[in-house]
Amino acid sequence: MASLQDQLLKAGLTTKQKARQANSDKRKKNKQKRSGAQVEASMQEKVKQDIAKQKEQKLAKDAALNAEKQEQLAAKELHQRILQILAHHQVKDIDGEVEYNYTFGTKVKKLLVNELTQKALVNGRLSICGLDDVTYVVTKETADKLATLDETVVLLSNDKVEESVDEDDPYAAYQIPDDLMW
Known part of the structure; x- marks a missing residue:
């Protein structure tokens, strides 16, 4: 087929x-x-x-x-x-009439404190910390602990350091006091 x-x-x-x-x-x-x-x-x-x-x-x-x-x-x-x-x-009962100036970010702020608190801040026994635009006054130990967590929280922490006076310094007799207000 x-x-x-x-x-x-x-x-x-x-x-x-x-x-x-x-x-x-x-x-x-x-x-x-x-x-x-x-x-x-x-x-x-x-x-x-x-x-x-x-x-x-x-x-x-x-x-x-x-x-x-x-x-x-x-x-x-x-x-x-x-x-x-x-x-x-936070340290409480620090309100007073003495102005203490410090920097918070880029601004200079005032804190009205009593004389005892002001001396403690100058000598470094107290520190100023800030978080969320709120200021806190705390002890030096607390500020050191906070600095280990976040350094930006501690705004002011003075260290009392004995400065050696240079013998050749013509202004040695005119020391600047620690409690000078600015």
Whole structure:
């Protein structure tokens, strides 16, 4: 039995050129199908790799966000701890008529204190700390502890240091008093 193609050629409904073209197209389609199966497998592999890469990126992003949240939580916890120390160890009953000037950030501020507190601030027994635009007067030990947590909290902490007087200094006889007001 002859193929359909042969029958069509005998009947004169097609030509040899069209028959060859049809065979060529058929072979190309079969070849594409065979190679297409391999292409699909490589495409699937590529898709799997892309999904794995996206998962890794998402995990890295999540880890970064988690680390940032942990840092924010630690900073908030430190802030609350410093605030608690300041509130608990704040020296009370320091109000008076003597002005004591200190710097808070970029501003010079005044604190009205009594004479005993003013002498203690000058001698370094008391220190001034500030947090959230609030000023606290605390002991030197408390200020030292706060400085280990955050140095920016301590605004003023005087150290009583005996200065050696230079013998050649022409102004040696004119010492500046510690309680000089400015």
